[in-house]
Amino acid sequence: MxxxxxxxxxxxxxxxxxxxxxxxxxxxxxxxxxxxxxxxxxxxxxxxxxxxxxxxxxxxxxxxxxxxxxxxxxxxxxxxxxxxxxxxxxxxxxxxxxxxxxxxxxxxxxxxxxxxxxxxxxxxxLPESRLLVKHNLKQIELNVHGILYVEALGDYVKVVTEDRNYVILSTMNGFNNRLEAKKFIRIHKSYIINLKMVERYNHEFIEIKNKKIPISRAKIVELDRLLNCFE
The missing domain is CATH 3.40.50.2300 (Response regulator)
Structure with a gap:
């Protein structure tokens, strides 16, 4: 039961x-x-x-x-x-x-x-590719595959998708725990990225849709490993 x-x-x-x-x-x-x-x-x-x-x-x-x-x-x-x-x-x-x-x-x-x-x-x-989140006090279904990256905004997170942005009351840790570890990585204290959306990267930043996102030094090795596995 x-x-x-x-x-x-x-x-x-x-x-x-x-x-x-x-x-x-x-x-x-x-x-x-x-x-x-x-x-x-x-x-x-x-x-x-x-x-x-x-x-x-x-x-x-x-x-x-x-x-x-x-x-x-x-x-x-x-x-x-x-x-x-x-x-x-x-x-x-x-x-x-x-x-x-x-x-x-x-x-x-x-x-x-x-x-x-x-x-x-x-x-x-609700399929596995969707998350139920609260945006503007309303429950909405968020397409996980459409997320480009997530950015910290104080007590909120900004979820940037291919279609629009959502500001959601959540901690970065809390939101990160709801995402699939093999498809997303928190590369910086202020950013979580969708691995499949990465267009190019070096050991200082990654680029998604012309947005340069910094990489913390502690995450470089893990990012390399995940991107190599992902490809």
Missing amino acids: KTFKCAIIEDSNTQRKLLEQIIDKNKSLKLLHSSSATTESLAHVNNLKIDFLFLDIEMPIMNGFEFLKGLTITPQVIITSQNQKYALDAFEFNVTDFLLKPYSTARLDAAISKAIEKLRSIKKK
């Missing part, structure tokens, strides 16, 4: 414990993190490969929408709130479901089933 990893971001200790108990009884779910919303919990959740996020809206340090904006991952999000007025804003973030507190166990189970079905549907539709 497939196990789906999840996290809870909820300010109420009572609601958190309730969710933890329900998840613990569900053989399809595995809880990796449970806390209120803080910058530390946001960073931690972004480093987890979760499938589900159970998210409260009204929290004192960081509200649920601020938490959503800071996510660099794309889990199925189930919003829980005491106020119906947040429902419309929640669905603008493409969340999976919105539960109005107090909700029944049956209603929560229905939301979980809905999220599982969406995950299975995405997996069937």
Whole structure:
């Protein structure tokens, strides 16, 4: 049986414990993190490969929408709130479901089933050559084969493709881990390149579509080896 990893971001200790108990009884779910919303919990959740996020809206340090904006991952999000007025804003973030507190166990189970079905549907539709990423707060499918290179932009990365550029909230390490190691290499602290797109190179820089990208000395030998294998 497939196990789906999840996290809870909820300010109420009572609601958190309730969710933890329900998840613990569900053989399809595995809880990796449970806390209120803080910058530390946001960073931690972004480093987890979760499938589900159970998210409260009204929290004192960081509200649920601020938490959503800071996510660099794309889990199925189930919003829980005491106020119906947040429902419309929640669905603008493409969340999976919105539960109005107090909700029944049956209603929560229905939301979980809905999220599982969406995950299975995405997996069937998404070929290995595509990545699901968040761009302008929307989930999009990114064609991996069309990536020329990736450039660091502070807390974001700029993904340069043959058609257009995408600015995505992600660390370089996080994005690099989602790419195939045999086809991509991080040749510099600020650049990841698609090996098949390299037009020419020396031991100082590589060139892709007239863009000269620097190579760190530590990566020269690995780049030589990968390009020779790739060709």
